Amino acid sequence: MFNSYTESLAVFFGINVLMAFSVYLPSSAGLISLGQGGFMAIGAYTSALLTAKDVPFAMALAAGAVVAALIGVLVAAPAIRIRGIYLIIATLGFGEIVRVLFINLEFAGGASGLSGIRPLTTLWYVVGVCFFVGLCLWRLRTLTLGRAILAVHEDETAAEAMGIKLLQTKLIAFGGGAAIAGLAGGLFAHYALFIDPEQFGFSRSAEAFLFVVLGGSGNPFGPIIGAAIVTLLPEVLRFLQDWRMSFFAVLLIGCAIWRPGGLVAARPPSRL
Amino acid sequence: MSDVPLLGVVGIGVTYGGYVALDDVSCRVVENSIHALIGPNGAGKTTLFNVISGLVKPESGSLQFRERRYTGLRPDQILVMGIARNFQQVRLFPVLSVIENVMVGCHSRLPRTSFRDFVLGPLGRDKVDRLARQRAAEMLDLVEYRGDTKAPPSQMTLVDQRRIEIARALASDPQLLLLDEPAAGMNPAEASQLSEIIRKIRGLGRTVLLVEHNTRMVFSLADEVTVLSAGKIIASGPPSAVKSDSAVVTAYLGNV
Numbered sequence: 001m002f003n004s005y006t007e008s009l010a011v012f013f014g015i016n017v018l019m020a021f022s023v024y025l026p027s028s029a030g031l032i033s034l035g036q037g038g039f040m041a042i043g044a045y046t047s048a049l050l051t052a053k054d055v056p057f058a059m060a061l062a063a064g065a066v067v068a069a070l071i072g073v074l075v076a077a078p079a080i081r082i083r084g085i086y087l088i089i090a091t092l093g094f095g096e097i098v099r100v101l102f103i104n105l106e107f108a109g110g111a112s113g114l115s116g117i118r119p120l121t122t123l124w125y126v127v128g129v130c131f132f133v134g135l136c137l138w139r140l141r142t143l144t145l146g147r148a149i150l151a152v153h154e155d156e157t158a159a160e161a162m163g164i165k166l167l168q169t170k171l172i173a174f175g176g177g178a179a180i181a182g183l184a185g186g187l188f189a190h191y192a193l194f195i196d197p198e199q200f201g202f203s204r205s206a207e208a209f210l211f212v213v214l215g216g217s218g219n220p221f222g223p224i225i226g227a228a229i230v231t232l233l234p235e236v237l238r239f240l241q242d243w244r245m246s247f248f249a250v251l252l253i254g255c256a257i258w259r260p261g262g263l264v265a266a267r268p269p270s271r272l
Numbered sequence: 273m274s275d276v277p278l279l280g281v282v283g284i285g286v287t288y289g290g291y292v293a294l295d296d297v298s299c300r301v302v303e304n305s306i307h308a309l310i311g312p313n314g315a316g317k318t319t320l321f322n323v324i325s326g327l328v329k330p331e332s333g334s335l336q337f338r339e340r341r342y343t344g345l346r347p348d349q350i351l352v353m354g355i356a357r358n359f360q361q362v363r364l365f366p367v368l369s370v371i372e373n374v375m376v377g378c379h380s381r382l383p384r385t386s387f388r389d390f391v392l393g394p395l396g397r398d399k400v401d402r403l404a405r406q407r408a409a410e411m412l413d414l415v416e417y418r419g420d421t422k423a424p425p426s427q428m429t430l431v432d433q434r435r436i437e438i439a440r441a442l443a444s445d446p447q448l449l450l451l452d453e454p455a456a457g458m459n460p461a462e463a464s465q466l467s468e469i470i471r472k473i474r475g476l477g478r479t480v481l482l483v484e485h486n487t488r489m490v491f492s493l494a495d496e497v498t499v500l501s502a503g504k505i506i507a508s509g510p511p512s513a514v515k516s517d518s519a520v521v522t523a524y525l526g527n528v
Contacts, residue, residue, distance in 0.1 A: 139390065
């Protein structure tokens with residue numbers, strides 16, 4: 001059905017959708033992260049080291065997500081009291097710390113990376129995980145937790161006065177985003193078969209952030225569209241050769257001018 | 273009416289920089305009463321509300337709810353304890369629909385969403401959601417909101433937005449409801465309708481502490497009136513006594 005080119009494109013698209021979701025979830029609570037590459041690295045290394053010890057793939061993936069979530073909560077707990085641009089800087093710093101940490105971790109291959117990872121990620125695995133996470137995020141909107149997350153995003157003071165536990169709600173959103181990035185990392189590691197710290201650096205984090213800015217953060221479909229454009233458009237635009245990235249810049253500027261909320265507008269509340 | 277105060281405010285002091293917003297403020301709110309807090313602009317009424325609901329930490333003094341000291345609790349803990357409020361500047365959540373805004377008020381009283389609710393929700397069989405929706409609809413009914421419940425609140429008139437905020441506060445099943453200028457921007461007919469709603473709320477066994485500038489409404493509605501001026505309480509008592517108090521007349525009501 002697929003040749004290897006379209007298959008790998010579809011796999012990387014799926015992984016990018018997960019990365020977009022990982023930015024989307026905390027952002028819906030007002031927490032902008034530019035450090036999701038760090039959580040992806042944690043998920044990738046954790047699961048790769050586990051499957052090397054013959055742990056079943058599903059368990060290794062889950063473990064990667066759990067470890068990423070735990071570290072996410074640990075990092076966010078003190079950082080979450082700061083807001084806006086300061087939180088962005090803190091998450092950016094976190095991403096760099098993780099990268100440098102893995103460079104210095106000898107058992108994880110250090111700077112030369114980890115190779116010989118078993119090829120366990122299939123396209124259907126990626127599709128399944130994407131669907132599962134996407135459905136959960138879509139369902140979240142009408143749950144108590146989802147409403148609490150949106151309320152915190154809209155007005156922290158009013159939310160707290162209405163009985164919402166601010167810190168707990170933010171930590172769940174941030175930890176959830178970290179877990180999704182961890183899943184993406186695990187899937188990536190077992191498809192790329194070689195990982196090194198540089199793959200999860202700032203450009204990875206910025207790219208994930210870009211998916212959401214481009215697609216819109218009002219509902220889970222925005223990040224999917226954003227990831228689709230950033231992943232697939234360069235392939236379509238191959239004929240432009242060196243001008244591909246310039247086209248991207250134009251697209252982003254155009255988006256900022258005409259659709260500042262992202263390509264997929266927030267769903268109006270009247271439909272719910 | 274019992275004489276045990278539901279809310280006790282004891283010697284509260286708040287300063288912003290060098291500005292004294294509240295200076296040794298003490299008052300008691302009797303259970304199941306309608307208690308009005310009046311005073312000129314900048315007297316510290318909203319600051320006192322913020323202290324009672326935990327949004328502002330007082331520098332001195334203590335707060336008691338049913339004789340239990342609660343100074344230092346977070347706003348969300350205070351809500352769970354039984355004190356809910358609205359805001360003078362309406363603070364509804366713009367991305368949530370009218371009914372969802374009120375549902376947020378129910379959160380502290382809802383059971384946890386079970387796995388079954390999570391899975392069957394899309395089929396309309398989420399019990400927690402149904403419970404919250406039903407309760408929110410009842411609260412909107414109580415405040416006589418007649419508009420669209422699925423539209424965003426920004427499409428509603430200011431008067432309706434105030435009603436929605438009262439419904440959201442009531443959804444948390446508070447024993448004490450703090451209302452900060454609920455009649456602001458209302459015409460006399462709407463204000464008297466609001467008076468009826470407040471009486472109805474009291475009729476349900478709740479206590480209402482009300483900040484209001486509409487003095488006619490205050491004096492006809494309140495069982496007890498406390499007057500705040502420049503951060504200090506200058507009078508407190510039944511409306512008839514407060515109305516003729518010379519200090520109150522000078523500071524706030526003016527000579528008629």
